[in-house]
Amino acid sequence: MRIIVGVTGASGVEMSYYLLRALKSIENCEIHLIISEKARINWGYETNRPLDDLLRMTDIVYEPKDIAAPISSGSFITDGMIVMPCSMKTLAGITAGYADNLIIRAVDVCLKECRKVVLVPREMPFGKVHLKNMKEAADLGCTIIPPVLTFYNGPKTIEDQINHIIGKILMQFGIHYSKFISWAGHDE
Template sequence: MRIVVGVTGASGVIMSRYLLKALKSVDNCEVHLVVSEGARKTWELETGLPLSTLLNLADHVHDNKNQAASIASGSFVTDGMIIMPCSMKSLAGIVCGYADDLIQRSADVCLKEGRKVVLVPREMPFGKVHLRNLLHASDLGCVIVPPVLTFYNHPETIEDQISHITGKILLQFGLRQEGFRPWDGTGG
């Protein structure tokens, strides 16, 4: 399996670290990571961790300005892309086909090739433009997985909440995250 992960400058960049850890635990999963400049700044402001703790979890790290990267071509076969978190700016670029950077170009490639694109939008509240763009993204074939809180699994920490979200994302690719507790009809 080969997955592209884009990290944009929306709040919640730490979630991408949990996602990469989950993908790293999957056998034979090759991760191509692209981190926007905004995400690098947000990482510094929100996490207190060196960015290398994220970058070192990927098999390949691509510069967001490098539109000649392998993942910018449809002939480079992937199983799809996850953008976590997905800023409203990136969302707007994706739905308009304005592939101004590698993250947007990679999403564009996945969509044109019929590959899975999972967007994890981070904004609250959503404005009408955001909602319109999310609907348009869904109409284009993107799967929208907002990072909402879940309680049926009885989370005790923020890490439990994030792990549940990453588990839901992995399900989109037919993958199962260790410790993921799906709804079983009994409340946990």
């Protein structure tokens, strides 16, 4: 399996650490990472973890301006891409086809090659333009998974909430995540 992960400058960059940790636990999963300049800045604001903790879990890290990277071509075969978190600027670029950086170009490539793309948009509340762009991205073939709180699984920590979101993302690629607690129904 070969997955591209894009990390943009929206709030919630630490969620990408949990995503990469989950992907790293999958046997024979090759992880290609693009982390935007704004994401690097937010990393320093939002987490006490060294950025190297994130970078060490990848197989290859690309510079966001490296439009000539292998992942910018459809001939480089992947199973798809996850953008977590996905800023509204990145979402707008995706829906407009304005691939001025490698994250948006890699999404564009995945979409044109009919590969899975999961976007984890981070904004609150969503404005009309955000909602329009999410609908447009969904119409283009993206799966939209906002990091929404879930309570049916009995979460006790923020990490429990993040693991639920990671489980939902990985389900899109047919991957079972052991830390994901699915709905088991309700006895009446």
